[in-house]
Amino acid sequence: MSLIDLSLSGLSKPGTKLIEKVSDAIGVLYEPTRIRKKAKAESEAKRTELISKLELEGLEKRAVERFLKREAKRQENIENITLQAAQNLSDTDTITDIEEEWIEAFFRECEDINDEQMQTIWGKILSEEAKSKGSFSRRTLKLLSTLNKEEANLITFFGKFVWAASHLTPVIPCDENGNTEGITFSQLAILDSLGVIQQGLGYSLTFHQQIAYLSYYGIGILVEFQENNPTTWTLSTGPALLSPIGEELMKICGSSPDFEYLNKFVEETNKEVSRVKLTLLSN
Known part of the structure; x- marks a missing residue:
């Protein structure tokens, strides 16, 4: 009983x-x-x-x-x-x-x-x-x-970097020297060793239209490429991709949006990369 x-x-x-x-x-x-x-x-x-x-x-x-x-x-x-x-x-x-x-x-x-x-x-x-x-x-x-609690908490923390495109995609800002902002390489290495992400030198999203949309925790982002050249319709997303296991874990990891991170990424992208403009559609 x-x-x-x-x-x-x-x-x-x-x-x-x-x-x-x-x-x-x-x-x-x-x-x-x-x-x-x-x-x-x-x-x-x-x-x-x-x-x-x-x-x-x-x-x-x-x-x-x-x-x-x-x-x-x-x-x-x-x-x-x-x-x-x-x-x-x-x-x-x-x-x-x-x-x-x-x-x-x-x-x-x-x-x-x-x-x-x-x-x-x-x-x-x-x-x-x-x-x-x-x-x-x-x-x-x-x-x-x-998993121990520290590793589970790291996965939850990492979830704040994940956007919704054609598939869930981490968007991790890097400075001019290639150093990640907001998360350390050692933290990424742990996530990689767990099988949650795959690390690389740098990944990007490729778009098939000059005007497209992304989503961050329900907030729409308008993506407008300034050149009428499909080879330039890409957006750098940083040094990590979600693995199939990582995509599954994002559904239940309990992450929360970080609006300071989002606004900073949009501002820096619009400032530094003239070929693409990001616009937040709602707050």
């Missing part, structure tokens, strides 16, 4: 449906209960009774106790993450048919995640996968299972 009280949690119908799907996939039964403390006490008593019935002593007893304690903690982690995912869903969300193999792989990777902040990230992944099947690959799940 789960300690999750569905009758008190105020879950939406899609949230309840997600819990049912998880239960079907990994054999965990979620039932309403209003007696959490009593249920936990009964569980502890049953565990002690089980060990005593097995007539174990010494090393064997300690091994069984360790196993039961570890699995109980894993169960708690699974339920916390599942409940967070369910709470992320509203009545307007549509739940897709998540593959059971994906659910099993998901919980294998996150069952040992104890940190609340990291559990929140895993909850977002599960809810997003529930809304759009195939949003997260197993490679992304594997990477997340190895």
